[in-house]
Amino acid sequence: MLSFLTTFIPRAVVQGIPLLFGCTGEIITEKSGNLNLGIPGVMYVGAICGVIGSFFYERSVPDPSMMSPVLAIMIPLLCCLLGSLLMGLLYSFLTVTLKANQNVVGLAMTTFGVGFGNFFGGSLIKLVDSDVPSIALTNTSAYFSRKLPFAEDLGWFGDLFLSYGFMTYLSVAIALLAAYVLRHTRVGLHLRAVGENPYTADAVGISVSRYKYAATCIGCMIAGLGGLYYVMDYATGVWSNNAFGDRGWLAIALVIFTVWRPVLGIFASFLFGGLYILYLYIPTGMDHMELRELYKMIPYIVTLVVLVITSIRNKKDDQPPESLGQSYFREER
Amino acid sequence: MNDKIKEPLFHIVKRDAPPISRALAVRAVAIILAMILCGIVTTVTTGLDPIQVYESLFVGAFGSRRKIWITMQNVSILLLIAVALTPAFRMRFWNVGGEGQILAGGLAAAACMICLGDKLPNALVILCMVVGSLAAGALWGFIPAFFKSRWNTNETLSTLMMNYIATQLVAFFTIVWEVPKGSGKIGIINQDSNVGWLPQLFGSRYILPILVAVVITILMYVYLNYFKHGYEISVVGESEKTARYVGIKVGKVIVRTMLLSGALCGLVGLLLVGGINHTVTTTIADGQGFTGVLVAWMCKFNPLTMVFSSLLIIFMNRGASEISTSFGLNQSYADILTGIILFFIIGCEFFINYKVQFRKKSAKEVQ
Numbered sequence: 001m002l003s004f005l006t007t008f009i010p011r012a013v014v015q016g017i018p019l020l021f022g023c024t025g026e027i028i029t030e031k032s033g034n035l036n037l038g039i040p041g042v043m044y045v046g047a048i049c050g051v052i053g054s055f056f057y058e059r060s061v062p063d064p065s066m067m068s069p070v071l072a073i074m075i076p077l078l079c080c081l082l083g084s085l086l087m088g089l090l091y092s093f094l095t096v097t098l099k100a101n102q103n104v105v106g107l108a109m110t111t112f113g114v115g116f117g118n119f120f121g122g123s124l125i126k127l128v129d130s131d132v133p134s135i136a137l138t139n140t141s142a143y144f145s146r147k148l149p150f151a152e153d154l155g156w157f158g159d160l161f162l163s164y165g166f167m168t169y170l171s172v173a174i175a176l177l178a179a180y181v182l183r184h185t186r187v188g189l190h191l192r193a194v195g196e197n198p199y200t201a202d203a204v205g206i207s208v209s210r211y212k213y214a215a216t217c218i219g220c221m222i223a224g225l226g227g228l229y230y231v232m233d234y235a236t237g238v239w240s241n242n243a244f245g246d247r248g249w250l251a252i253a254l255v256i257f258t259v260w261r262p263v264l265g266i267f268a269s270f271l272f273g274g275l276y277i278l279y280l281y282i283p284t285g286m287d288h289m290e291l292r293e294l295y296k297m298i299p300y301i302v303t304l305v306v307l308v309i310t311s312i313r314n315k316k317d318d319q320p321p322e323s324l325g326q327s328y329f330r331e332e333r
Numbered sequence: 334m335n336d337k338i339k340e341p342l343f344h345i346v347k348r349d350a351p352p353i354s355r356a357l358a359v360r361a362v363a364i365i366l367a368m369i370l371c372g373i374v375t376t377v378t379t380g381l382d383p384i385q386v387y388e389s390l391f392v393g394a395f396g397s398r399r400k401i402w403i404t405m406q407n408v409s410i411l412l413l414i415a416v417a418l419t420p421a422f423r424m425r426f427w428n429v430g431g432e433g434q435i436l437a438g439g440l441a442a443a444a445c446m447i448c449l450g451d452k453l454p455n456a457l458v459i460l461c462m463v464v465g466s467l468a469a470g471a472l473w474g475f476i477p478a479f480f481k482s483r484w485n486t487n488e489t490l491s492t493l494m495m496n497y498i499a500t501q502l503v504a505f506f507t508i509v510w511e512v513p514k515g516s517g518k519i520g521i522i523n524q525d526s527n528v529g530w531l532p533q534l535f536g537s538r539y540i541l542p543i544l545v546a547v548v549i550t551i552l553m554y555v556y557l558n559y560f561k562h563g564y565e566i567s568v569v570g571e572s573e574k575t576a577r578y579v580g581i582k583v584g585k586v587i588v589r590t591m592l593l594s595g596a597l598c599g600l601v602g603l604l605l606v607g608g609i610n611h612t613v614t615t616t617i618a619d620g621q622g623f624t625g626v627l628v629a630w631m632c633k634f635n636p637l638t639m640v641f642s643s644l645l646i647i648f649m650n651r652g653a654s655e656i657s658t659s660f661g662l663n664q665s666y667a668d669i670l671t672g673i674i675l676f677f678i679i680g681c682e683f684f685i686n687y688k689v690q691f692r693k694k695s696a697k698e699v700q
Contacts, residue, residue, distance in 0.1 A: 037489070094676065098683035103427060103489070104630045107623050108675040115668020122663030127378065241663070246497060253490050290508035293501050300497040303490070311486040331347065 006159040008274070008281065013164065014234055016273025017171050018043070018244075021226025022251025023258065023265040024175045029219030030255060031182060032212045033195040033323040034095060037106025039223050040248025041113020042087045046224020047231045048117040049083030050076035051239050054140040054232075055124060064139040072143045076228060084224025087113060088217035096212045099327040110248070117227075118241040134238070141237030144229075165233040167225065172266055174222055179262040191215055195321030198328040208328050226251070250276075253303045256310065259318040275299040343691045356685045363681035364645070367674045371649070374673070379660045386656070393655025394648045402539040404651055406609070409546035410601060411643040414625035416546075416553045416636045417597030420590045421474075422626070423557065423634050425570045430477060430492025431622030433499035434595045436615070437473040438466035438602025440503050443613040446522045446529035446606075447510055458529045462607055470599015471592045473499060478591030482584030496622070503615045521611045531608035542604045549597065554636045566590055598622070624671070631678055649674055 022039050029036045036042075054076040061067050091109055094100045125132060145165040182188040193201040194211045202208050230244055231237065250272060257272075258264035279295035310318060368387075375386045394404050414431055421428035445462040453461070473495055480486035512520045523529055534540040557563035565586050569576045576583050606613050628646060632638040653667035 090676070094680055098680050099687070100679045100682055101630065104627060105676075105679055107429070107626055108672055108679060111620070111623065111627075111668055111675070112672025115665040115672060118665035119663045119669055122665065123378075126661060241665070249493055249497075253494065256487060256490060290505050293505040293508060296504070297498050297501040300494045300501070304494040304498075307491055307494070308480050308484065308486050311480065311484040314484070329345075329347070331345075 006156045009160055009270075010163055011277055012274035013168065013270050014273065015276045016269035016271070017164075017168050018226040018230045018234070018247050019251045019254055019272055020171045020175060020265060020269035021229060022223045022248055023254040023269055024171070024178050024262050025219040025221070025223030025226070026252055026255045027219075027258070027260055027262050027265065028178055028182070028191075028222065029216050030260065030324055031191050031195045031321055032215035033198060033321050033326065033328070034091070034212055034216050035102050035106065035325040036091055036109075036216060036219065037103055037252065038087065038091055038109025038113065039106075039220075039252055040246070041110040041116075042084050042220045042223050043113075043227035043230075043248045043251075044117030044244060045087050045113045045227070046080045046084040046221075047227030047244065048120050048239070049224075050080035050228040051135060051137065051231055052120060052124065053079030054137050054237075055135060058137060058139060059128075067139060069143050072140050076140060076232060077225075080224050080228040081221050084220045084227075085217055087224070088220030089213075091220065092213045092216045095327055096209050096216075099329055102325050102327065114242075117244075121239045121241050137232070137237030139237075141232050141235075144232040145236065165229075167229045167233055171225070171229070174225075175262040175266050178222075182262070192321070195323060198323055199330075202328075202330060212328070223248075223251070250299065250303070253307075256320075257303065257306050259310070260320065272299055275302055340692050343689050345687050346690050347687055348685075351685050359681050359684050360678065363677040364674065367677035370677075371670045371673050374669070375656060378666075379656065379662070381656070381660075389656050389659065390649070390652030393652040396655075400651070402537070404647055406539045406542050407647045407651070408640075408643050409543045410604065410609075411621055411625060411628060411647055412639055413542070413546045413549060413601050413604070414598065414621050415628040415632075415639045415643060416550050417594055417601065418622075418625050419553060419594075419629050419634050419636055419639075420557065420563075420566055421594040422629055423563075423570050424566045424587065424590050426478070426481065426587060426591065427489040428474070428477075428492050428591065428594055429489055429623065429626060430473065430495045430595075431598050431625050432618045432620070433492070433496035433622070434470040434473040434598030435602040435605070435618040435622055436496075436499040436503050437595075438470040438599025439606040439613050439617050440499070440506060440602070441465035441469035441599070442529075442603045442606040443510075443519070443522060444506070447519075450523050450526065450528045455528050459531065459607070462529055462603060466599045466603035466606075467596045468599070470602060471596040474591040474593075474595020474598070475588065478588045482587040500615050503613060503617075507614065518614065519612050522613075523611075529607060530611060531604070538608070541608055545600070545604065549600075550636045550640070557636070562586075562589070627675055631675075645674065646671060 022043055025042075026036060026039050054072065057071060057075045058064070058067070087109060091105055094105045095102050120127075121135065124135060144167060147163050147165070180188075182192065190201065190206045191211055193204075193206060194208050194215075198208045201211075226247075227244060230247070231239055235243060254265060254268050254272060258268045275298050278298055279292050282291075282295050284291045284295075372383045372386045375381060376383050379386075381389070393400070395401050414435070417434075418428055418431050442462040442465060445458055445465050449458050449461055477486070477488050477491040477495060480491055481488045507517065507519055510519050511517060531541055534544065557566065565576070565581050568579070568581060569583055569586050573583055576586070602617070605617050610617060624646060628639055628642045631642045649670050650667045653670045654664055656662070657664055657666040
């Protein structure tokens with residue numbers, strides 16, 4: 001049993017990390033009253049920008065052993081942040097400045113972002129006339145997925161807690177920090193005020209647009225890291241089109257699941273990571289492989305059930321930010 | 334003078350009832366700007382000179398008689414999806430589950446073709462397919478609607494989850510029905526007997542979806558604008574409280590409208606499986622359930638004008654795949670161009686509904 005847990009839990013955690021990044025980012029965004037349905041697109045853009053950055057870096061270095069660890073990590077990280085920041089700015093410009101409908105902008109961003117990721121993922125090699133057969137950034141990935149030292153020596157404790165790449169710990173740290181900032185600081189209070197009722201927030205002198213812009217952009221950058229984690233750590237630096245799948249949408253669903261609390265998000269994403277790979281552990285027998293496809297439904301059915309249960313309970317504490325999804329126009333009271 | 338409050342450089346004012354001519358002009362400018370940007374992006378990625386870009390776009394969509402027919406067929410499918418989603422959106426019910434409803438309908442049609450193909454005469458099989466796919470689509474629309482009407486469950490997410498449940502269901506049946514075993518796909522169903530293939534009208538396989546799209550679009554326009562049901566949908570969309578006050582049963586309207594919306598999406602699934610592809614795969618809807626939302630929204634949920642917006646999207650799509658095929662690029666190129674066009678169209682709404690007023694000159698002189 002213990003050996004099962006020590007293999008299952010780390011795999012669940014690894015599956016959950018992209019969801020956690022996406023979920024934390026979306027919580028921050030939604031707290032400002034912006035419902036960003038473009039998160040799946042943002043995560044693709046974040047991932048592919050990181051890939052492009054490190055692709056060029058690996059090309060520029062004549063031999064993998066000459067790569068500097070700092071640059072190998074910082075270049076994809078910064079490229080990813082820049083790419084997702086641009087997506088965040090685009091979303092904020094359209095919804096905050098131009099007051100466009102948030103759901104529509106989000107859907108368009110998902111179309112665009114997923115297309116952007118798959119296009120450059122599939123065509124990058126051709127565009128730069130490279131002679132490699134596919135994008136495989138295994139050298140960069142080695143830096144991202146390097147386990148903590150002494151993880152091997154500590155038995156099950158090491159397997160459960162120390163056997164991950166640095167972005168795993170980063171994601172948990174970001175979620176904890178987000179929880180602290182939202183709950184216990186003035187900035188967090190202002191942000192929540194903007195999300196609950198921008199008219200009141202404006203009246204007490206909080207700059208609504210500035211908070212909405214900042215929260216959306218920061219949220220997008222965090223979500224973008226989830227995409228980067230997926231390619232660089234989970235997929236060992238190999239890009240394949242549509243491999244990231246629907247994790248972006250699940251991240252948005254997690255936000256409701258966790259009733260807008262980043263700390264709950266940590267556990268919920270690991271739980272979902274587990275649900276996501278549960279089908280691998282349910283025995284089907286060799287002649288009934290088709291049942292696996294049914295078991296893959298589990299995370300979606302659980303999400304649906306949880307959605308319904310939270311709506312039946314309808315607790316006052318568990319409500320979305322009051323102005324979620326609406327654009328703010330000062331002269332329209 | 335110093336106690337004068339500084340007036341900002343500009344401020345934004347809402348226009349009341351902007352004239353249609355202005356709305357059209359702004360949209361036209363937005364589309365032209367978007368096309369220019371698409372041209373620049375294409376030139377940068379492929380090195381094609383700009384004039385040729387537009388030429389290839391046009392050739393891709395309307396280059397030959399066959400291409401024109403396929404473009405028309407794709408337009409009618411996208412139009413049907415957008416029209417199917419419209420009643421839900423008029424009610425402010427965010428049905429992003431078009432994808433799942435199409436898949437459910439398509440799966441039901443395929444099930445009839447496979448299981449009843451050699452037992453019943455062709456006409457009966459087709460009848461079963463029609464009934465089955467409408468019912469399956471309606472069921473897929475009913476589930477989120479029921480939760481929404483009963484407990485106000487967030488419909489954006491519940492419809493989204495229904496998409497994935499439908500996708501996995503199709504994946505399951507793909508393996509159950511796969512031909513030959515182990516290939517992972519169903520292949521063309523009833524290739525020899527053609528049982529369950531929707532009939533070709535006037536000797537052309539493209540006419541049926543086009544005809545269905547035209548009829549449904551007109552009927553939907555009439556239903557939404559001249560029937561009591563349509564009026565109730567609009568009232569619920571504008572304000573649920575008002576609807577309740579005037580005695581409209583909001584829950585009933587939500588469920589009824591989503592049954593309709595889902596059933597029409599199921600119809601699209603039927604056309605895709607029975608009339609066009611003759612097989613079912615998990616990607617049969619190809620993201621059009623989402624594109625349909627954007628098409629419908631761009632037209633302010635007016636079914637008649639959706640003809641133009643779906644034409645625009647399909648034109649870009651077909652054109653972009655022409656370019657990406659001839660340059661050996663990835664098919665996702667179309668999504669990027671579609672995205673650019675959408676951003677411009679979404680953004681331009683601002684210039685229709687609002688105007689920017691700059692600080693008046695006189696105020697400056699006083700300073």
